Amino acid sequence: MEVKDYLDPAEEKMEMAVAYLDESLAHIRAGKANPKILDGIRVEYYGSAVPISNVANISVPDARTIVITPWEKAMFKEIERGIINSEVGITPENNGEVIRLSIPPLTEERRKNLVKQSKAEAENAKVSVRNARRDAIDGLKKAVKQGMPEDVEKDAEAQAQKLHDKYLKKIDDLFAAKEKEILTV
Template sequence: MISEIKKTTEQKMNKSVEALKLDLAKVRTGRAHTGLLDHVMVEYYGSMVPVNQVANVTLIDARTIGVQAWEKPMLAKVEKAIRDSDLGLNPANMGEIIRVPMPALTEERRRDLTKVVRTEGESAKIAVRNLRRDANQQLKDAVKEKLISEDDERRGEDEIQKLTDRHVGEIDKLLAQKEQELMQI
């Protein structure tokens, strides 16, 4: 019973950390990376699909992303989708390939992005703590139903607290890494 609760809680906490990693990948640093365009949607024969499903997304250099559409007519649509996204990018159509230069970040913009990163991290920590609360509630319910003893409940709560501490530490490490990346010039 306790191991089951611990296992499901750990899986959910891992998912929270993975979700944070994805959110942090969306936050733009000074360097270009192909994952930046993963969430840009483009219309493709009546349905909206991510850019990477209609084009090759590559790095030309450290500050430039190259997008090469698989079909010639898609170039204009992909360029428009990138321009209209909230990423603040200005793509340039070069005929066969779209070049997406990454503008340099100002000090003020870096600080704003750091605040965004901290907010994302705090949301992830809250999610992990909520999972801890839910797991502890399941343990309390099991004691009420006489499925486990109170000693088992305390041991289970200790194990869940250790899981929580480990995941919060992981979140803090990810945040520190991203903040350092942001403040690097």
């Protein structure tokens, strides 16, 4: 076994934790129109549940509005029902041509709750990164018992720590950017 056999999987797990955090934060709405808030919503289309983006064009004409243009007139009711039944918390407006979602400005209390939610997501990502580091170090310690030189193991531990620090910084940066986005009025 080589050192990279322990560090590569750890780095991969850390990378996945950061990617998951990035995706999670994108779904937290920050008072600005972001089409990603519709990603989790499925609508009925010829007997199967599909994402809204598969049956309509989604655009953001300004910072407070999302416009959904269904490709078929029959989809208006389904899309509206999907949005109303989702956790988005916005009532769609249908004028027969397009469906509009007006993003309301956030209250101070709501902003604080969104920051808390974002912080919790960031904390979960940090735990994943720490677990990946711990797994790598545990594997290296076992490798020493199987004949890996101790100085090689110590160097590898230092590399694991550097990876850990690098990914924690990425997580902190993502959270800081989201917090700024949420708190900007």
